[in-house]
Amino acid sequence: MKTEVIEGIAVVVISRPEALNALNTRFFNEMDDYVNKIKNDSSIKALVITGEGKAFVAGADIAEMVDKTSEEGSAFSVLGQHTFSSFGELGIPVIAAINGFALGGGLELAMGCDFRITSSKAKFGQPEVSLGLIPGYAGTQRLSRLVGLGDALYLLMSADMIGAEDALRIGLVQKVVEPEELMDAVMKLAKTITSKGPSAIKKVKQVVRQGLEMSLKEGEELEAKEFGSLFGVGNEGKEGMEAFLEKRKPNW
Numbered sequence: 695m696k697t698e699v700i701e702g703i704a705v706v707v708i709s710r711p712e713a714l715n716a717l718n719t720r721f722f723n724e725m726d727d728y729v730n731k732i733k734n735d736s737s738i739k740a741l742v743i744t745g746e747g748k749a750f751v752a753g754a755d756i757a758e759m760v761d762k763t764s765e766e767g768s769a770f771s772v773l774g775q776h777t778f779s780s781f782g783e784l785g786i787p788v789i790a791a792i793n794g795f796a797l798g799g800g801l802e803l804a805m806g807c808d809f810r811i812t813s814s815k816a817k818f819g820q821p822e823v824s825l826g827l828i829p830g831y832a833g834t835q836r837l838s839r840l841v842g843l844g845d846a847l848y849l850l851m852s853a854d855m856i857g858a859e860d861a862l863r864i865g866l867v868q869k870v871v872e873p874e875e876l877m878d879a880v881m882k883l884a885k886t887i888t889s890k891g892p893s894a895i896k897k898v899k900q901v902v903r904q905g906l907e908m909s910l911k912e913g914e915e916l917e918a919k920e921f922g923s924l925f926g927v928g929n930e931g932k933e934g935m936e937a938f939l940e941k942r943k944p945n946w
């Protein structure tokens with residue numbers, strides 16, 4: 695994979711186009727190292743993940759998986775689950791810029807991100823059953839949470855590939871743009887988000903994600919606590935509200 699930082703926005707390009715960016719152990723190790731590197735770097739305000747060539751990612755590397763034992767298969771599943779969960783734990787927005795095929799592990803990678811912007815030419819699917827497999831990087835869990843039971847089971851059982859407009863319709867992606875506009879649109883959106891209160895962005899992500907695992911009552915309690923934490927002298931909400939009332943830009 696290739697990485698660069700553009701005005702505080704880290705961009706990861708998954709770069710094995712000859713294998714349609716299929717995910718192997720080396721990728722997961724590199725991605726984990728990169729996430730650990732940016733985790734405590736306050737100059738990094740957002741992470742964008744995209745793919746090189748005609749695919750975003752066409753799935754887990756079938757050539758690496760084919761000879762694995764049952765135990766090794768489970769370990770390869772846990773490896774990917776861990777990496778994709780780590781995106782949710784980062785205190786910055788993580789955006790998938792889907793440039794082409796997002797299949798199997800590739801769609802699971804995209805679903806581990808906070809949200810997804812796609813090229814109108816991209817294709818989406820969970821084709822694992824065609825290989826006699828099921829998704830192993832939390833696709834059986836995240837897909838139904840994102841799109842609901844019916845659309846998830848349809849995609850998982852049919853192995854059907856859907857286009858960008860259908861992905862938008864079921865809520866799998868949040869925005870469709872023309873292929874040549876993808877990176878500009880994603881970078882512009884990342885800049886908009888990073889112009890907001892950084893603690894508010896971090897907390898909105900944390901409260902929404904943790905809330906998904908809680909009862910409504912527990913989620914409300916967490917929200918009230920974190921809402922309050924932004925008030926008071928020296929805190930971001932105080933500055934944001936004062937700036938609004940004084941008709942000036944906030945100093946985060």
Ligand code: CAA
Pocket residue numbers: 712713714716752753754755756757771774795797798799800802821822825827828829830831833
């Ligand atoms: N793993 C390993 N290699 C892959 C791959 C994958 N997931 N997907 C594509 N490749 C390789 C192909 O083998 C081919 O290599 P060679 O040139 O050496 O033959 C190269 O990438 C180009 O692919 P195609 O020639 O097949 O390209 P195409 O344009 O004709 O077809 C495609 C594109 C429809 C995406 C097709 O490549 C395809 O069906 N790929 C597999 C998709 C898939 O089944 N993904 C799920 C994997 S399992 C998984 O992800 C499990 C999990 O959840 C953990």
